[in-house]
Amino acid sequence: MRILMTTDTVGGVWTYATELISGLLQKGAAVALVTVGRAPAAAQTRWLESNRSRWDGSFRWEMSVARLEWMSNNQRAFLDLAPQVVRLAEDFEADLLHSNQFCFGALPVSVPRLVVAHSDVLSWAVACRGKPLEPSPWLESYRALTAAGLRRASAVVAPTRWMLGELAANFELPRNTYVIPNGRTLPDPALRSTRKLQAVTAGRLWDEANNLQLLAGVSATVPIFIAGEAKYESQELPAMPASVTMLGALEPAELLTLFRESTIYVCTSQYEPFGLTPVEAALCGCAVLVNDIPSLREVWGDAAIYFRDADSLSDRLLQLSRDPRRLVAAQHRSWQRAQRYTAAVMVDQYLTLYRTMLSRWESSSDVA
Numbered sequence: 362m363r364i365l366m367t368t369d370t371v372g373g374v375w376t377y378a379t380e381l382i383s384g385l386l387q388k389g390a391a392v393a394l395v396t397v398g399r400a401p402a403a404a405q406t407r408w409l410e411s412n413r414s415r416w417d418g419s420f421r422w423e424m425s426v427a428r429l430e431w432m433s434n435n436q437r438a439f440l441d442l443a444p445q446v447v448r449l450a451e452d453f454e455a456d457l458l459h460s461n462q463f464c465f466g467a468l469p470v471s472v473p474r475l476v477v478a479h480s481d482v483l484s485w486a487v488a489c490r491g492k493p494l495e496p497s498p499w500l501e502s503y504r505a506l507t508a509a510g511l512r513r514a515s516a517v518v519a520p521t522r523w524m525l526g527e528l529a530a531n532f533e534l535p536r537n538t539y540v541i542p543n544g545r546t547l548p549d550p551a552l553r554s555t556r557k558l559q560a561v562t563a564g565r566l567w568d569e570a571n572n573l574q575l576l577a578g579v580s581a582t583v584p585i586f587i588a589g590e591a592k593y594e595s596q597e598l599p600a601m602p603a604s605v606t607m608l609g610a611l612e613p614a615e616l617l618t619l620f621r622e623s624t625i626y627v628c629t630s631q632y633e634p635f636g637l638t639p640v641e642a643a644l645c646g647c648a649v650l651v652n653d654i655p656s657l658r659e660v661w662g663d664a665a666i667y668f669r670d671a672d673s674l675s676d677r678l679l680q681l682s683r684d685p686r687r688l689v690a691a692q693h694r695s696w697q698r699a700q701r702y703t704a705a706v707m708v709d710q711y712l713t714l715y716r717t718m719l720s721r722w723e724s725s726s727d728v729a
Contacts, residue, residue: 362390362715365455365472367446367465369398369429370405372565373637374461374479376613377543379408384708386416393453394422395446397462398429404612423449430464430506431482435499439464439506446470457715464506466514473515473722475714480570480634481507484527488632488654489569508532516718520635523656527634537721539714542660543635544707545699547617547644554621556646558682561623563588563616563638570632572652577602578671582682583625588616620645624688625681626695627674633657639665643699648691650677664698666691 364385368378382392394409401409401424412420427442428435442465450458450470458474460466466476482503486494494500511517511528516537519525525540560581564571566589576585581604588608601607611619620626626642628651636657639649651657653667666681668674681688 362712362719363393363454363456364390364459364715365393365395365446365450365453365457366459366461367395367397367442368461370396370401371398371429372568375405376545376637377479378461380543380545380704381708381711382412382420384704385712386412386419388708388712390712391419391453392421393449393455394420395442395449396422396424397427397442398432399426400424421453429462430503433499435506436502438462438502439467439509443468456719459711459715460510460514463510466510466517467512473718474513475718476510476514476517478517478519478524478528478634480524480632481528481531483531484524485570485632489572511535515722516714518714521656521659523659524634537718541707541710541714542702543637543640544702544704545637545640545644546704547641550618550621554618556624557584557622558688559584559586559623560625560627560650560678561586561588561619561642561647562627562629563611563619563642564630565589566591570630572629572631573601575629575652575671575674576605576627578675579604579678580675581605582675582679585627586619586623588619617641617645620647623647624692625650625678628652628657629674630654630657636660640699640702643695646692646696648681648688649695650674660702661695661698664694 368374385392409422425442425445428438430438446468447470455472457472458470460476463476466474511532511534514535517534518539518541519528520543522540525538560583566573586606586608588611590610620642624647626639626647626649628636628639630652633656643649649665651661651665651667653669666677668677
């Protein structure tokens with residue numbers, strides 16, 4: 362099976378894509394990847410080159426700095442990249458297109474087109490700002506690009522039922538829709554870390570979805586560390602109190618070391634279609650505390666500790682800091698739940714879906 366995939370290099374979609382690609386290659390598939398949005402960072406380039414060398418002709422990649430649908434000046438997000446992806450589909454003799462951007466569901470390629478919905482600007486706005494975005498040329502372009510890609514896709518996947526429902530409320534979806542949770546498998550640590558009583562959070566800090574301003578009202582009974590990129594274009598993280606330590610953007614291995622040194626992961630997100638970073642932290646042994654929103658309830662069930670505001674988060678942190686048994690029990694519950702979201706499970710689900718799509722495509726072609 363030969364898969365052509367697009368992915369951005371800006372956020373957690375990158376981690377998702379690398380996990381999926383690694384699993385597909387190990388299962389005997391061939392993958393061609395187009396990275397979109399901005400040039401890969403140093404660690405991303407190392408991953409790409411390492412896999413190109415390891416898998417020889419089974420893995421290839423190309424870069425594009427074409428705009429993503431949600432970025433400013435998005436009018437050419439489709440037009441600037443479409444010729445490159447269409448050409449690669451032919452050169453690579455792809456059997457299926459897996460797009461992690463909405464608009465490429467509309468590509469004129471003669472293979473089935475899967476679109477994976479990791480997030481959506483319209484549902485983001487309601488969750489983060491409590492109301493729809495004001496009309497603008499940028500928003501009109503986003504709606505048009507997204508609607509066209511979803512309408513022409515052969516199938517759509519979301520990582521949670523919640524995300525799929527939000528997408529269906531705003532756009533027309535194809536008949537075939539699926540929920541496949543994201544998956545993660547972590548490398549074994551080179552050295553055993555000494556765990557400390559401290560809380561950590563990480564991600565695209567500049568994104569309003571992370572709701573990090575909530576930490577300004579927290580009465581911290583444990584040290585709190587924040588890791589991640591604090592600024593992107595005109596967006597940046599609001600000022601944090603002195604009780605919070607900013608670590609900046611960390612390499613993937615450094616972030617995992619931080620998780621293994623910590624006891625608590627705090628997810629303040631007010632918009633989180635899945636949340637792969639809390640899963641990583643749980644796999645590293647952290648108790649997971651999350652904002653009480655429907656998508657995170659779906660992912661974590663009763664395995665996380667929930668809060669609704671700064672006061673309730675302060676209370677949860679105080680309880681854990683004073684009760685070692687409660688903390689250990691919370692760590693264990695989070696770790697157990699995270700075992701559901703392994704890369705192996707995710708890869709098998711996607712391979713099953715790919716086969717279903719190819720069979721359906723071949724049947725419809727025979728009829729035509």
